Amino acid sequence: MAQTNVLILDEHRNVPDGLAKALHAVGAETHARTPGEVLAxxxxxxxxxxxxxxxxxxSxxxxxxxxxxxxxxxxxxxVVAFAEHDLHLLDDHVRAGSDYLLPPFHPVLVEARLRDCHQHAELxxxxxxxxxxxxxxxxxxELEIGREIQLGFLPESLPSPDNWDIRVRFRPARTVAGDFYDVFELVNRRRLALVVADVCDKGVGAALFMALIRSLLRHTAEQSGLQNLIAADLMGEDPGGAEHTRAIPVVGATPLLNAVVGTNSYLTRNHMKQGYFATMFFGVLDPVTGNLVYINGGHNPPVLISGSGAAPELLQPTGPVIGVMPDVTFSLGYAHMSPGDTLFIYTDGVTEARSETGSFFGEDLxxxxLTEATLHSEExxxxxxxxxxxxxxxxxxxDDITMLAVHWKTPTAAAD
Structure with a gap:
């Protein structure tokens, strides 16, 4: 029998001589304590x-x-109850589910009972x-099912307007993630929505809110985009026309604002007590002109890399994170892409990646x-x-890592 450690429990630490000798004979290690000593x-x-x-x-x-x-x-x-003389005292212990040990405490009987105890403990x-x-x-x-459901909220394939190359990398830190991305068409395929977001925290809770936020954003944007297109047609506007000025575009800004403001309102109205929020970049791109209108809700600034060698442009936040403050103002940001440019959108899992020494990758690196890399999305x-x-x-x-690259091919590359 393996080494058996026995706690002798008695109000006076009394161990009957016969029992003590039997335990010693079978090689058991004993520890006598009062109940008060154990509890304290x-x-x-x-x-x-x-x-x-x-x-x-x-008792x-x-x-x-x-x-x-x-x-x-x-x-x-x-637990084994033992008695020396008043054997009737064992009744309550047996009814309570304890085993029992009776005198005389013969080593063979004690060893057999302790062996049973050891086997019972092992079992x-x-x-x-x-x-x-x-x-x-x-x-x-269950997590795997959650992962499969979550993947169903991500686009199976990305739209590919003429002369544009859009690619993504998505690597959750756990089975399910708080990051998400989405690329979808708006206003009768005349605009392209680009979304990258990061729900605070990781794991199942963040994944549930990721699904909620993604659904709210896309549904509201698509419905508002349709209404925006109808309104533009009624006013005689050209939804596909150039928008090189800094004025608010007729088509694109409305579904963007409605989606972000509506999602923020819903979250702050119904889910404040859960404590989840999200940083988010939501851009609406005109693939014909390269004009981009966007809202950056407390998200890491995407990097617009010029194909002409100009300095990279960082698209800084235009408003707070979503899901924290009701009735906040989200400003619109504007950028313009030219053929050869690439827009790189990412989550903080990139800049906050840690080395073995604990240092962060960081925005500067x-x-x-990005400026050293080739501009084509996949490369x-x-x-x-x-x-x-x-x-x-x-x-x-x-942390979860998401990277989305949007590249406008040059005429030469497009012809190839």
């Missing part, structure tokens, strides 16, 4: 025990209190391990790497993946 012991000060031999004069309630105290430290010893541990493993498998399966994302991998080394990915 600091965490980690109690010895690991396989069995508790409780004197029958103790079953007291014995249960002691075993609960041991259970707080992960111990699950088998309990095995049962618990099996149950814990089954629960883990069930939890992992991001811009440096740009490959370059950034490599730069992040080299920087992080063996360190674990700590």
């Amino acid at each position: 012991a600091s965490r980690g000060r109690m010895p690991e025990v396989t069995a508790v031999l409780a004197h029958a004069t103790l 079953p309630h007291t014995v249960r209190s002691v075993t609960r105290r041991l259970a707080d430290e992960g111990q699950q010893p088998t 309990n541990r095995n049962i618990e391990e099996v149950a814990a493993h089954a629960e883990l498998l069930s939890y992992e399966r 991001l811009v440096e790497q 740009l994302l490959d370059h950034m993946d490599g730069a992040l991998s080299d920087f992080v080394g063996q360190a674990e990915q700590s």
Whole structure:
């Protein structure tokens, strides 16, 4: 039999001579304590025990209190009540579910009972391990289902207007993510919506809010885009016309504002107590002119990389994060893309990627790497993946990473 550690539980720490000799004969290690000593012991000060031999004069309630105290430290010893003379005192303990030990305390009988206790403890541990493993498998399966559902909220394929190349990289830190991206067409395919967002926190809660926010944004934008198109047609506006000025475009700004303001209103009205919010970049691109109107709600500034070699332009926040403050103002930002330019939109999992020494990748290194990379979307994302991998080394990915590259091909590249 493996080494058995026994706690002798008695109000006076009395261990009958016969029992003490029998325990010694079978090689058991004994520890005599009063119930009060066990209950008052600091965490980690109690010895690991396989069995508790409780004197029958103790009440079953007291014995249960002691075993609960041991259970707080992960111990699950088998309880055996013993008596010297007043054998009727064992009745309450047996009814309470304890085993029992009777005199004379012969070593062979004591060893057999302790062996039963040891095997019982091993069986309990095995049962618990099996149950814990089954629960883990069930939890992992639920997470996998959640991952599949979440992936269903992401676009299966990205729109590809003529002469445009749009690619994405999406790497959750866990099975489910708080990051999301979306690219979809608006106003009768005349505008392109570009969304990258990051719900605070990670895991299941963030993933649920990701699905909610993404659905609100897309539904509101699509409905507003349709209304915007009808209004523009009635006013005789040309939705596909050039919008090179800084004036608010007739088509594009309305669905953008309605989507962001409406989503923020809904979240602050119904989900403030959950404490989730999101940073978000939502841009509406005219693929004919390259004009971009956007709202950056507290998100990392996307980088507009010039194909002509001009300095990169950072599209700074135009409003707060969404889901925190009701009735806030979101301003519109404007940018213009030319053939050869690339827009790089990302989440903070990129800039906050940590190296093995704990340093952050950071915005400066991001811009440096982007200016060194080729501008074509796929090659740009490959370059950034490599730069992040080299920087992080063996360190674990700590946050979701999303990168969206939008490239306007030059006429030569488009012809190829």
